[in-house]
Amino acid sequence: MNVDAPSAPRRTEVNAKTILDIRQLTKHFAIRNAFGFQKGVLRALDDVTFTVDKGEILGIVGESGCGKSTLGKTIMGIHPPTSGTMVFEGNDITGQTPSAARETRRHLQYSYQDPGASLDPRWKIRRSLHEPLVIHHGSLSFEEREQRVREILQAVGLPASHLDLYPHEISGGQQRRVGLARILTLQPSLIVLDEPTSGLDVSVQATILNLLLDLRKQFDLTYLFISHDLSVVRMICNRIAVMYLGKVVEFGDTEAVFETPRHPYTRSLLSAIPTIGGARVTDTFSLEGEPPNPGNLPSGCRFRNRCPRAEPRCAEIEPELRADWPGQEAACHVAT
Amino acid sequence: MTSNLLEVRDLRVSFATDGGVARVLDNVNLTIGRGQIVGLVGESGCGKTTLARSILGVLPKNSARLESGTIAFDGTDLLQVDPDALAATVRGRRISFIPQDPFSSFNPVFTIGAQIMDLMKWKSPALDDAAAGGSGWLPRFYGSSRRKADHDRVLDLLRQVQLPDPEAVLKKYPHEVSGGQRQRLMIAMALLPEPKLIIADEPTTALDVTIQAQILKLLRKLATDHGISVLFTTHDLGTAWEICDSITVMYAGQEMEAASSDGFFKRPSHPYTNRLLKSLPSRDGRIAGIPGDIPGLVNPPPGCRFHPRCEFATDLCRQTRPDLTPVGAGHAVRCYHPVAEEKRHALA
Ligand SMILES: Nc1ncnc2c1ncn2[C@@H]1O[C@H](COP(=O)(O)OP(=O)(O)O)[C@@H](O)[C@H]1O
Numbered sequence: 001m002n003v004d005a006p007s008a009p010r011r012t013e014v015n016a017k018t019i020l021d022i023r024q025l026t027k028h029f030a031i032r033n034a035f036g037f038q039k040g041v042l043r044a045l046d047d048v049t050f051t052v053d054k055g056e057i058l059g060i061v062g063e064s065g066c067g068k069s070t071l072g073k074t075i076m077g078i079h080p081p082t083s084g085t086m087v088f089e090g091n092d093i094t095g096q097t098p099s100a101a102r103e104t105r106r107h108l109q110y111s112y113q114d115p116g117a118s119l120d121p122r123w124k125i126r127r128s129l130h131e132p133l134v135i136h137h138g139s140l141s142f143e144e145r146e147q148r149v150r151e152i153l154q155a156v157g158l159p160a161s162h163l164d165l166y167p168h169e170i171s172g173g174q175q176r177r178v179g180l181a182r183i184l185t186l187q188p189s190l191i192v193l194d195e196p197t198s199g200l201d202v203s204v205q206a207t208i209l210n211l212l213l214d215l216r217k218q219f220d221l222t223y224l225f226i227s228h229d230l231s232v233v234r235m236i237c238n239r240i241a242v243m244y245l246g247k248v249v250e251f252g253d254t255e256a257v258f259e260t261p262r263h264p265y266t267r268s269l270l271s272a273i274p275t276i277g278g279a280r281v282t283d284t285f286s287l288e289g290e291p292p293n294p295g296n297l298p299s300g301c302r303f304r305n306r307c308p309r310a311e312p313r314c315a316e317i318e319p320e321l322r323a324d325w326p327g328q329e330a331a332c333h334v335a336t
Numbered sequence: 337m338t339s340n341l342l343e344v345r346d347l348r349v350s351f352a353t354d355g356g357v358a359r360v361l362d363n364v365n366l367t368i369g370r371g372q373i374v375g376l377v378g379e380s381g382c383g384k385t386t387l388a389r390s391i392l393g394v395l396p397k398n399s400a401r402l403e404s405g406t407i408a409f410d411g412t413d414l415l416q417v418d419p420d421a422l423a424a425t426v427r428g429r430r431i432s433f434i435p436q437d438p439f440s441s442f443n444p445v446f447t448i449g450a451q452i453m454d455l456m457k458w459k460s461p462a463l464d465d466a467a468a469g470g471s472g473w474l475p476r477f478y479g480s481s482r483r484k485a486d487h488d489r490v491l492d493l494l495r496q497v498q499l500p501d502p503e504a505v506l507k508k509y510p511h512e513v514s515g516g517q518r519q520r521l522m523i524a525m526a527l528l529p530e531p532k533l534i535i536a537d538e539p540t541t542a543l544d545v546t547i548q549a550q551i552l553k554l555l556r557k558l559a560t561d562h563g564i565s566v567l568f569t570t571h572d573l574g575t576a577w578e579i580c581d582s583i584t585v586m587y588a589g590q591e592m593e594a595a596s597s598d599g600f601f602k603r604p605s606h607p608y609t610n611r612l613l614k615s616l617p618s619r620d621g622r623i624a625g626i627p628g629d630i631p632g633l634v635n636p637p638p639g640c641r642f643h644p645r646c647e648f649a650t651d652l653c654r655q656t657r658p659d660l661t662p663v664g665a666g667h668a669v670r671c672y673h674p675v676a677e678e679k680r681h682a683l684a
């Protein structure tokens with residue numbers, strides 16, 4: 001490796017600003033046959049290492065099935081990791097017991113892709129918003145809870161009259177707002193936002209993105225922003241990690257990655273975004289083929305069967321992230 | 337015969353709902369030229385699928401009411417054609433359909449090959465109209481020579497939609513192929529009857545951008561090669577830019593702006609379309625959005641349905657719906673106060 005390499009943008013060194021430190025995080029799922037016998041392993045997350053600074057928005061991007069949600073859910077303790085460590089606000093949260101986890105993880109929250117999943121259809125919005133406080137702050141009286149709930153409802157831009165409605169009585173965009181309010185009642189410091197705007201129309205997406213930026217300022221939040229929508233990520237994230245089949249293949253400052261993508265996969269992904277005023281469909285270069293089955297990865301570089309630049313060594317040696325560019329790293333043998 | 341392949345004029349469709357009658361298409365117009373890819377663009381609930389289904393003649397029978405209007409296809413008003421004849425000769429033959437969710441269009445218990453070959457019995461171009469419209473006994477005599485010809489034709493089409501190893505794909509079950517491959521299969525099936533018009537209802541919405549780029553490229557190539565017109569519905573303006581020759585924008589059941597794709601993106605003239613363009617994620621960190629919510633359609637706002645959210649609304653807008661007003665060659669808006677040149681949000 002180049003000794004004069006610029007400082008690694010992943011900032012794998014922990015410092016005073018670090019809020020989350022993830023090392024060699026790996027999650028494998030067993031692949032079972034019809035009789036329940038294990039016949040293989042699906043490497044949904046493979047050796048992922050990075051740190052997150054307090055107050056930043058780190059984007060996680062890649063095609064569906066590349067392991068974005070698995071990363072978020074493993075950090076949240078929803079899936080136990082196969083190996084690796086996770087340190088959040090100075091506490092090692094790897095393999096923590098549920099009761100210890102409750103206290104340390106209160107400041108770490110996960111916003112589900114589908115807001116319906118976090119709202120009980122039989123409950124009025126009031127009950128959905130009180131419930132986390134009842135669980136985590138049992139000593140609060142109803143009035144104290146109600147006051148906090150109303151403050152937060154206002155912060156997410158909903159009138160107090162919404163407390164008496166059921167989830168089906170409000171729009172998709174409003175459901176997302178309630179989902180965020182529910183998380184905010186617990187005063188988190190880091191929120192994993194899993195596809196926070198997918199399925200929303202652009203005008204609703206616009207209001208949710210503006211809201212997320214406002215809330216970050218108001219409540220001092222850090223976001224891990226999972227999305228397959230690269231134009232949203234470009235607008236909102238400070239740094240991004242590009243994943244392909246469970247591995248981070250490029251990492252860096254958002255502008256650097258969008259302006260000078262180094263990894264052939266990142267290049268293909270960026271050129272596929274439809275851009276008004278850009279190339280029409282007849283002129284665009286498109287990435288051939290589809291990702292292979294993650295239960296049966298190719299040897300060497302896992303992108304090689306779709307890569308326009310693959311060489312013989314790509315089948316032999318798996319490339320690791322190289323910090324050879326200012327503010328940017330890529331895992332590719334030939335990237336320059 | 338008119339020069340346009342399809343002309344929808346003043347189409348009114350309503351739905352009976354629990355809350356009352358929803359006025360879902362309010363005198364909508366749409367024109368599709370021969371060999372053109374026309375984008376029907378708008379946010380969810382604006383009526384794209386309802387318009388597509390009206391053209392196909394597959395509105396839900398018990399809740400939908402087609403109140404007035406004409407749908408001229410190749411010079412014939414489809415609304416005046418006997419429904420059985422329509423089903424036999426137009427729907428699924430001259431006009432075919434690609435749905436948003438290809439999975440639900442396949443039966444999970446039969447192989448893909450069995451399902452396509454079954455379709456061929458009814459939709460094969462080798463079958464003439466008289467036979468297709470017959471009493472239903474004819475297709476059961478499915479001679480082996482025609483079967484062989486149809487099979488070869490299916491394989492040929494699967495190659496045209498660039499499915500790797502078509503013979504193997506035919507032996508698979510729907511869940512054994514990826515979302516992108518299912519969408520290629522749907523395109524092949526839509527091409528089978530050699531249609532003049534393909535209606536593609538958000539065909540790439542569920543796909544990743546990389547696969548979307550492949551499918552858009554394929555659709556464009558096939559439309560050109562076969563001289564087919566495509567009605568392409570989408571809520572994504574970027575996708576519309578990539579593939580459409582012309583664009584019609586709808587809002588809450590009313591069409592707001594129609595123009596060539598170039599004209600639309602260079603000179604967006606309707607207040608709603610300008611707002612929509614400003615809602616796209618921008619690199620300077622803040623997006624304008626559109627204040628307010630989409631209105632309900634049971635008691636929609638009178639006049640221009642966009643008026644409660646429009647910064648330029650006047651009393652006239654609140655009372656009377658504007659007529660289509662030309663603002664350039666082949667470019668019209670339904671608005672009393674089109675956005676002036678210097679205020680337009682042009683992106684192209
Ligand atoms: N609970 C699970 N059991 C088995 N496989 C899973 C599970 N969750 C995810 N996977 C698999 O792991 C891979 C990554 O999935 P996911 O993290 O959901 O991707 P993304 O969020 O990027 O779309 C996929 O191949 C998916 O099928």
Ligand SMILES: Nc1ncnc2c1ncn2[C@@H]1O[C@H](COP(=O)(O)OP(=O)(O)O)[C@@H](O)[C@H]1O
Binds near residue numbers: 358
């Ligand atoms: N079968 C139906 N019964 C009642 N209302 C319907 C039905 N189908 C659609 N609608 C209503 O018609 C409007 C337009 O829907 P749709 O055509 O599906 O819009 P889009 O495809 O643009 O999202 C919506 O308000 C929707 O709720």
Ligand code: SF4
Binds near residue numbers: 304308309314335
């Ligand atoms: S290592 Fe080889 S196959 Fe992998 S991305 Fe680089 S050039 Fe392509």
Ligand code: SF4
Binds near residue numbers: 640642644670671672
């Ligand atoms: S007609 Fe009036 S309310 Fe409607 S878009 Fe034009 S200015 Fe706005």
Ligand SMILES: [Mg+2]
Binds near residue numbers: 068069070
């Ligand atoms: Mg996911």
Ligand SMILES: [Mg+2]
Binds near residue numbers: 385386537538
């Ligand atoms: Mg629709």
